[in-house]
Amino acid sequence: MDRIVFESVRKIFRHRPALFNWLGRERGGETIALKDLSFSAQLGEISVLLGPNGSGKTTALKLLSTMLLPDAGSVRVNGFDTRRDASSVRRQVGIAVAAERSFFPRLSARENLDFFAALDEVPRPERAQRIKEVLRDTGLEEQADTLVMKFSSGMYQQLGIARALVKRPNVLLLDEPTRSLDAAAAAHFWSTIRALARQQSTVLLATHNFAEAAAVADRLLLLHRGELLADRSVGDGESAVALRSFYFRMTGEEEFVIGNL
Amino acid sequence: MFRNRSMAIMVGITNYKFEITNSLDKLRAILRRDLLTAIRHRSGFVVTMVGVFTELAAFYFLSRAIGPGFRPGGIEYFPFLLVGTGVYTFFVMSTQAFLGAVQEAQQTGTLEVLMTTSTAPAELVILSSISAFAGNLVNLLVYLFAGVAVFRAAIHANVFSCLAVLFFSLAIALALGIAAATLQVAFQKGSALVWLLGSGLWFLSGTMFPIQSLPRPLEFLARALPLTYAIDGMRRALLEGQSITEMAATLAVLAGFGIILLPLALAALSLSLRRARQDGKLSFY
Numbered sequence A: 001m002d003r004i005v006f007e008s009v010r011k012i013f014r015h016r017p018a019l020f021n022w023l024g025r026e027r028g029g030e031t032i033a034l035k036d037l038s039f040s041a042q043l044g045e046i047s048v049l050l051g052p053n054g055s056g057k058t059t060a061l062k063l064l065s066t067m068l069l070p071d072a073g074s075v076r077v078n079g080f081d082t083r084r085d086a087s088s089v090r091r092q093v094g095i096a097v098a099a100e101r102s103f104f105p106r107l108s109a110r111e112n113l114d115f116f117a118a119l120d121e122v123p124r125p126e127r128a129q130r131i132k133e134v135l136r137d138t139g140l141e142e143q144a145d146t147l148v149m150k151f152s153s154g155m156y157q158q159l160g161i162a163r164a165l166v167k168r169p170n171v172l173l174l175d176e177p178t179r180s181l182d183a184a185a186a187a188h189f190w191s192t193i194r195a196l197a198r199q200q201s202t203v204l205l206a207t208h209n210f211a212e213a214a215a216v217a218d219r220l221l222l223l224h225r226g227e228l229l230a231d232r233s234v235g236d237g238e239s240a241v242a243l244r245s246f247y248f249r250m251t252g253e254e255e256f257v258i259g260n261l
Numbered sequence B: 001m002f003r004n005r006s007m008a009i010m011v012g013i014t015n016y017k018f019e020i021t022n023s024l025d026k027l028r029a030i031l032r033r034d035l036l037t038a039i040r041h042r043s044g045f046v047v048t049m050v051g052v053f054t055e056l057a058a059f060y061f062l063s064r065a066i067g068p069g070f071r072p073g074g075i076e077y078f079p080f081l082l083v084g085t086g087v088y089t090f091f092v093m094s095t096q097a098f099l100g101a102v103q104e105a106q107q108t109g110t111l112e113v114l115m116t117t118s119t120a121p122a123e124l125v126i127l128s129s130i131s132a133f134a135g136n137l138v139n140l141l142v143y144l145f146a147g148v149a150v151f152r153a154a155i156h157a158n159v160f161s162c163l164a165v166l167f168f169s170l171a172i173a174l175a176l177g178i179a180a181a182t183l184q185v186a187f188q189k190g191s192a193l194v195w196l197l198g199s200g201l202w203f204l205s206g207t208m209f210p211i212q213s214l215p216r217p218l219e220f221l222a223r224a225l226p227l228t229y230a231i232d233g234m235r236r237a238l239l240e241g242q243s244i245t246e247m248a249a250t251l252a253v254l255a256g257f258g259i260i261l262l263p264l265a266l267a268a269l270s271l272s273l274r275r276a277r278q279d280g281k282l283s284f285y
Helices: A057-065 A085-091 A109-119 A124-138 A152-164 A183-198 A210-216 A239-250 A254-259 B002-040 B044-064 B075-108 B111-115 B121-149 B159-187 B191-200 B216-222 B226-238 B248-277
Strands: A002-015 A028-042 A046-050 A072-077 A092-095 A171-175 A202-206 A219-223 A226-231
Touching: A002 A202, A002 B226, A028 A057, A028 A072, A028 A202, A028 A226, A046 A057, A046 A152, A046 A210, A057 A072, A057 A085, A057 A092, A057 A171, A057 A202, A072 B121, A085 A183, A092 A152, A092 B075, A092 B191, A109 A124, A109 A152, A109 B002, A124 A152, A152 A171, A152 A183, A171 A183, A171 B075, A183 A202, A183 A210, A202 A210, A210 A239, A219 A239, A239 B002, B044 B121, B075 B121, B075 B159, B075 B191, B121 B159, B121 B248, B159 B191, B159 B216, B159 B226, B159 B248, B226 B248
Parallel strands: A046 A202, A046 A219, A092 A171, A171 A202
Antiparallel strands: A002 A028, A002 A072, A219 A226
16 A cells, blocks of 8 residues: 555745845745655655755655645645645654754753654653653663753754654654764664664655665655656665666766766 | 444543543643743743842832822722733733744744644644743732732732633733734744734733723723733732622623634634645744
């Protein structure tokens, strides 16, 4: 069964200059973030949205999490439409956003997780145990009782992942999850994600990191300027170098990059 | 058939209990978050207390300077000021506190994440506003207690009337807080409502002098403000000890404002959140 379905999804952001900003250079216009995007993701599958900055990866994740609504087409999670059944969708989905500071700075990591777990309706008797598990899985066990205002970028990122995992979502959305992690923490994280997929979670991960895509992807969705350029499976042992060359071949950017090396 | 209906009722009751338990658990989590944050702002509590006593001292000496001859509505001026400024500050500070929380959540990106949790946005906003208002309710009680205990304000409280006024005032204050949050989400200008409350309404609502002193058109405007009835109601309940029956008309007006304003504010917020999700402006500030 398809856990995630995008059907001809279009998303446009319209910009209006601020009132009385005649003297500034700000002008109105629109950005087409997604152009009739269609794809689906299966149960237990790790799909990687690969693309450059501004290709629409984060927009796709935000549409799935109900942070955004599509302008046309439909987005469904486990059969629930994000527009009509937003609350049912939110119960299924966990998201780790790239924004690092989306926590309450004067609460500890454990207190932040407890707060979000309550809002995610994690049963109270199970909460402490689950928080302990996700803190261990994300390598934050020793910093569990540190106020998050003292965290580094990498620790914020680990905590974001822990927050997404604590509700045990059917669908896990990750936006550049290892951007601020060191190599060892990233490798540990990738193995956690693979284990999650084996437990029947569907994972959609947005990245422009070829090593990350090669490490975890079952499927590759190549996004470029809001359009899906490729949707294919990733073979076992397919290297980051192979993915990189595929990416540049598909986007037509290869010559430019090689020419500048 | 009968059995099916009984089962459906049982399932309905169970779901209802589950929802209530969940909401109480969420409220506990929000109150805990706000309490811990307040405690860990180490100097915050001390500064608030110093502010309370400084303000009360200023009003006490102001009333002494004016002299005992000025008794608006037959009430001594210091208790008149105590209740007026206490209730007014409760309204403004609660709205400001709630708005501040929404603005901070927009700036840090927490608002977007909160909107992806299993809690419905409207429920989240109501529970968060209850927390913001509970903190300021404690401040109001400390303010009134200090006025009575330290500055010897004379009170003759009717507890039931006080609670009734407080209940309806809280509903109106919640509506104002949610309206400010709506303006913030829709136009990033929730502070406009706080500015209006802070600068324009204090002299129209009978905070420091009776509204009968205003010119006729302004008095008419003052009578259209819920804040006027909240302040007047609290003075009559706390200082004159009027019973619920004696205050029926004021309580009815307060209830009317609450019944109209609260659902309107919630509907407007719901609409603005949906629009923000459509336009991608949930975290704009």
